[in-house]
Amino acid sequence: xxxxxxxxxxxxxxxxxxxxxxxxxxxxxxxxxxxxxxxxxxxxxxxxxxxxxxxxxxxxxxxxxxxxxxxxxxxxxxxxxxxxxxxxxxxxxxxxxxxxxxxxxxxxxxxxxxxxxxxxxxxxxxxxxxxxxxxxxxxxxxxxxxxxxxxxxxxxxxxxxxxxxxxxxxxxxxxxxxxxxxxxxxxxxxxxxxxxxxxxxxxxxxxxxxxxxxxxxxxxxxxxxxxxxxxxx
Amino acid sequence: xxxxxxxxxxxxxxxxxxxxxxxxxxxxxxxxxxxxxxxxxxxxxxxxxxxxxxxxxxxxxxxxxxxxxxxxxxxxxxxxxxxxxxxxxxxxxxxxxxxxxxxxxxxxxxxxxxxxxxxxxxxxxxxxxxxxxxxxxxxxxxxxxxxxxxxxxxxxxxxxxxxxxxxxxxxxxxxxxxxxxxxxxxxxxxxxxxxxxxxxxxxxxxxxxxxxxxxxxxxxxxxxxxxxxxxxxxxxxxxxxxxxxxxxxxxxxxxxxxxxxxxxxxxxxxxxxxxxxxxxxxxxxxxxxxxxxxxxxxxxxxxxxxxxxxxxxxxxxxxxxxxxxxxxxxxxxxxxxxxxxxxxxxxxxxxxxxxxxxxxxxxxxxxxxxxxxxxxxxxxxxxxxxxxxxxxxxxxxxxxx
Numbered sequence: 183x184x185x186x187x188x189x190x191x192x193x194x195x196x197x198x199x200x201x202x203x204x205x206x207x208x209x210x211x212x213x214x215x216x217x218x219x220x221x222x223x224x225x226x227x228x229x230x231x232x233x234x235x236x237x238x239x240x241x242x243x244x245x246x247x248x249x250x251x252x253x254x255x256x257x258x259x260x261x262x263x264x265x266x267x268x269x270x271x272x273x274x275x276x277x278x279x280x281x282x283x284x285x286x287x288x289x290x291x292x293x294x295x296x297x298x299x300x301x302x303x304x305x306x307x308x309x310x311x312x313x314x315x316x317x318x319x320x321x322x323x324x325x326x327x328x329x330x331x332x333x334x335x336x337x338x339x340x341x342x343x344x345x346x347x348x349x350x351x352x353x354x355x356x357x358x359x360x361x362x363x364x365x366x367x368x369x370x371x372x373x374x375x376x377x378x379x380x381x382x383x384x385x386x387x388x389x390x391x392x393x394x395x396x397x398x399x400x401x402x403x404x405x406x407x408x409x410x411x412x413x414x415x
Numbered sequence: 416x417x418x419x420x421x422x423x424x425x426x427x428x429x430x431x432x433x434x435x436x437x438x439x440x441x442x443x444x445x446x447x448x449x450x451x452x453x454x455x456x457x458x459x460x461x462x463x464x465x466x467x468x469x470x471x472x473x474x475x476x477x478x479x480x481x482x483x484x485x486x487x488x489x490x491x492x493x494x495x496x497x498x499x500x501x502x503x504x505x506x507x508x509x510x511x512x513x514x515x516x517x518x519x520x521x522x523x524x525x526x527x528x529x530x531x532x533x534x535x536x537x538x539x540x541x542x543x544x545x546x547x548x549x550x551x552x553x554x555x556x557x558x559x560x561x562x563x564x565x566x567x568x569x570x571x572x573x574x575x576x577x578x579x580x581x582x583x584x585x586x587x588x589x590x591x592x593x594x595x596x597x598x599x600x601x602x603x604x605x606x607x608x609x610x611x612x613x614x615x616x617x618x619x620x621x622x623x624x625x626x627x628x629x630x631x632x633x634x635x636x637x638x639x640x641x642x643x644x645x646x647x648x649x650x651x652x653x654x655x656x657x658x659x660x661x662x663x664x665x666x667x668x669x670x671x672x673x674x675x676x677x678x679x680x681x682x683x684x685x686x687x688x689x690x691x692x693x694x695x696x697x698x699x700x701x702x703x704x705x706x707x708x709x710x711x712x713x714x715x716x717x718x719x720x721x722x723x724x725x726x727x728x729x730x731x732x733x734x735x736x737x738x739x740x741x742x743x744x745x746x747x748x749x750x751x752x753x754x755x756x757x758x759x760x761x762x763x764x765x766x767x768x769x770x771x772x773x774x775x776x777x778x779x780x781x782x783x784x785x786x787x788x789x790x791x792x793x794x795x796x797x798x799x800x801x802x803x804x805x806x807x808x809x810x811x812x813x814x815x816x
Contacts, residue, residue, distance in 0.1 A: 236716060264719030275714035277729065279736075279811075292718045337718075 183341060183372040184210040184233055189242030191228050191395075202228040203239065204395040210374065212340065215367035217383040217403075218376045220392035226376040229392070230343050233374065234267045235259045247340060264293045268334035270363075272346035274326040276318040282329045283314035286336045293337035304336040305329070308362060324355030331362055342366050342373045348382070357410050360385060364410065384408040466781035467788050470771055471536070474792075477607015477762045479589075484605035488597070494610055495548040497585040498528065499555040504581055506559020507574050516806045525556035582617070603681045607762035609792065615685055615753040615763075620746050622689035627696025628731065634701055645697070652694035658755050660687045665759045684756045692749045699741040703734030736811050743804035747797045754793075765789055 191203040203225045210216055218226050231237035232244055235251050243252050247266040251259065268289075276285050286301040305314055308328040318326050327347060334342060344363060348356030360375075364385065367373040375382065383389040384403050391399040430440040467474075472491070478484055480491045502525050509521035532549035534541060563569035568577070591600035606614070633645035652660070664683040672678060707730055715725040735742070757766035768785050772778050778785075 234717060236713075260719050260721055262719075263717060267717075269714070269717035271710055271714060271717075273708070273710050275708075275710035277711065277714075279732070289718055292720060333718075 183212045183247060184208065184374075185243075185245045186233075187243045189232065189239045189244055191225075191232065191237070192240050201395045203232070206242070206395075206397055208390070208397065208400075210372050212372050213367055213370045215364055215373045215385075215387045216375070216390060217386035217388075218374060218390045218392060219378070219380060219383045221378055224392040225395040226378075226392055227345055228395075230345055230374065230376050233341070234269055234343050235262045236269075264337070266339055267341040267343055268337050268339040270327070270330055270334055270342065270344040270347045272349040274318070274323070274330045274350075276326055276329055276333070278318050281315050281317055282310060282321065282325075282332075285318070285329055286332045289333040290336045293339070295336070295338055299336050299338060301332075301336055304332045307335070308332045322355070323351050324358060327351060327355075327359050328362065331359070335366065340371055342371050344373070344375045346377055347375060348377070348379075353413075357413060360413075361410050381413055384413065385410055462784050463781055464784055464788075466772070466778045466785050468536075469775075469778070470768060470785075471540075473608060473767055473771060474764050475608045476610045477764075477767050478605045479601060479607065479610070481605070484601050485599065488599060490591075490599075490601055491545060492548060493588050493591070493598075493601075495545070497588055499548070499551055500581045500585060502528065502552045502555040503559035503562070504574070504578060506556035506561075507563040507568070507577060508559075509556070510560040510563025511569055511571060511574055516803070516810075520803070521556050521560070525552045528552045603679055604761070606681060607764075607767050609764045611681070611756070611761060611763045612750065612753040615681075615688055615756065616746075616750040618685040619688040619692050619749045619753070622685075623692035623696045623745075623749070624742070626689065626693035628700055628735075630693060630697035631700040631704065632726065634697065635704065649694045649697050652691050653698070657688070657691050657752055658758055660691055661755060661758050663687075680759050680761055684759060684761060688749065688753065691752075692745060695745050695748075696742065699738050699745060700731075700734060702741070703736075703738035704730060706737055707733055739804055739808055739811075743800055747800055750797060750800070751793060764792065 186206050186208040189203055189206045189208075190201070192199060192201050194200070206225075206229065208229075218229065220226050228237060232239050233246060235246070235254075239252060243250060245251065246262060249258070249262060249266070251262055254262065276282075277288065280288060283301055283305060286305055290296055290299050290301055302311070302314065305311055308331055310325060310328055310332065313321060313325060313329075318329070321329065331347075342363070347363065348359055351359060360382065363373055363375060367387070375386075377383070384405070385408055386403055387407060388401065389399070389403050390397055431437045472480065476491070476494045479494060480489065484490070502521075505517075505521035505524050509518045512518065529550050529552045532546040563574070567573070588598075589601065589606060590603070591598045593600050630645050630649055633641050634649065636642045636645070661684060664687045665678075665680055668683065669676065669678050711729055711733065712725050715729040716722075720728065754763050754765040756763050757769070762770060768789060772782060772785060
């Protein structure tokens with residue numbers, strides 16, 4: 183589903199050359215729940231943005247959903263973002279002027295899936311059926327993140343990318359969000375979660391550790407895959 | 416607790432809690448009482464308000480209907496019909512919004528304007544036709560309401576189209592057509608009074624918002640030519656006083672045109688006021704854009720919106736909503752600035768009043784009354800704007816983070 187071959191992202195900041203990504207090779211299949219682990223500045227977010235076509239690599243080839251995005255035109259990139267990848271952010275980034283339901287509907291409309299998807303049902307699926315008419319500021323952090331996940335899911339896109347999705351949430355709420363993300367992988371989506379929190383990597387099918395723009399380890403979590411209920415923050 | 420006991424407790428807690436609080440209360444009461452005593456005595460007994468009633472229609476339409484401007488005809492009906500069209504627009508707004516603020520404004524405008532039909536002038540000064548056309552504002556607002564309610568015109572799109580049509584109609588009506596009998600042209604140099612202030616303000620407001628948005632986006636552009644042109648425009652128009660720009664518009668701009676080229680001072684003034692205001696508007700909107708959380712644009716981009724879609728659907732609406740107070744402040748300041756057109760010998764409400772006092776020696780002593788009244792007129796309009804903006808903000812606050 184996701185294929186990266188020799189991907190690098192170098193740029194100059196003043197006189198210093200920054201190597202955000204350095205020769206990254208990666209394959210992620212449908213239904214895999216992958217946690218990308220590493221300290222700040224290790225290149226996690228750059229990796230996510232390149233997979234999501236929000237950023238372009240300076241070298242290497244990236245293909246997502248069978249489409250080579252390194253050679254894609256601007257309009258093909260828009261189409262890819264609309265129809266293949268969905269993002270979830272640390273600070274939720276819901277649109278403040280729209281209700282929970284309208285936020286989800288907006289995602290559906292942009293993806294061009296109106297009619298194929300019922301926004302109410304998606305909101306119901308993340309457990310917020312009764313909060314449809316509420317505005318983001320009337321919801322708790324966990325609820326906002328669930329709306330954001332509903333907005334991402336409603337597009338029916340096969341790749342789900344999450345950048346520190348539990349970063350602003352307390353332990354219990356964070357655990358619920360992670361459960362929801364694992365469910366999406368069971369639903370045959372490729373799910374990538376970026377975090378600096380090593381504990382979260384215990385629940386992954388596969389952990390990718392990054393440091394200074396390189397992948398330093400790739401494999402199942404040490405000690406085997408644990409259920410969310412065993413996480414200790 | 417008895418009401419009197421409760422009042423006493425309130426006074427004790429709020430006005431006389433400590434010795435210095437008591438002293439402040441007493442001093443304030445004495446000061447306020449003195450000001451009110453002398454102020455009200457002057458307003459009701461000493462002041463001579465006859466200058467206002469003598470000026471009368473001159474304040475509203477300037478010299479539009481004097482013999483020199485409109486020879487051999489009575490042209491007063493033309494601004495009056497323009498006013499009716501305007502009230503009908505308010506009525507349409509009310510019909511579309513269905514009530515609330517728009518309803519209150521529409522009815523308020525119609526009632527206040529119609530009340531002028533009851534002014535205690537003699538019939539020879541203010542004829543029955545004038546009074547009837549003023550009173551017709553109430554039917555006009557209802558007609559606009561019915562139009563929006565019972566015809567397909569009742570949508571925001573049609574209201575916007577109607578606004579443009581009415582604006583052009585009003586211009587045509589005021590300007591006149593030499594081919595049509597009874598609609599003889601009135602030279603624009605004779606348009607004046609409050610009508611001129613409002614005309615310039617409406618053009619300035621309607622023009623400076625879109626131009627300001629364009630400039631704000633241009634200044635954030637990554638294209639160096641676009642960016643630097645916008646920066647230069649903004650800095651030049653913000654850096655020069657409006658009064659200088661107005662003066663330049665009639666003294667310097669004509670040098671670029673052939674002699675006897677019919678340059679219109681009202682158009683010059685409208686263009687200068689619009690450009691001046693849009694430079695400030697651009698900076699207000701740019702401030703709003705900069706204050707946005709970057710995550711909003713990021714989320715929109717990740718959903719697959721193109722750059723311009725992100726700007727139009729996500730960033731701009733939020734930015735504008737956040738700077739409504741600054742935008743309305745700019746509108747208020749623009750409206751007050753329209754009185755500066757006296758520098759290019761246009762006779763707005765302030766200019767014509769000053770000219771009147773200078774030309775009529777018997778009113779020389781009435782400066783105070785005149786300026787206080789003018790201040791009140793400007794205050795009524797600007798307060799109206801700020802009231803509307805506050806209500807809009809309240810209505811938009813539902814989605815605030």
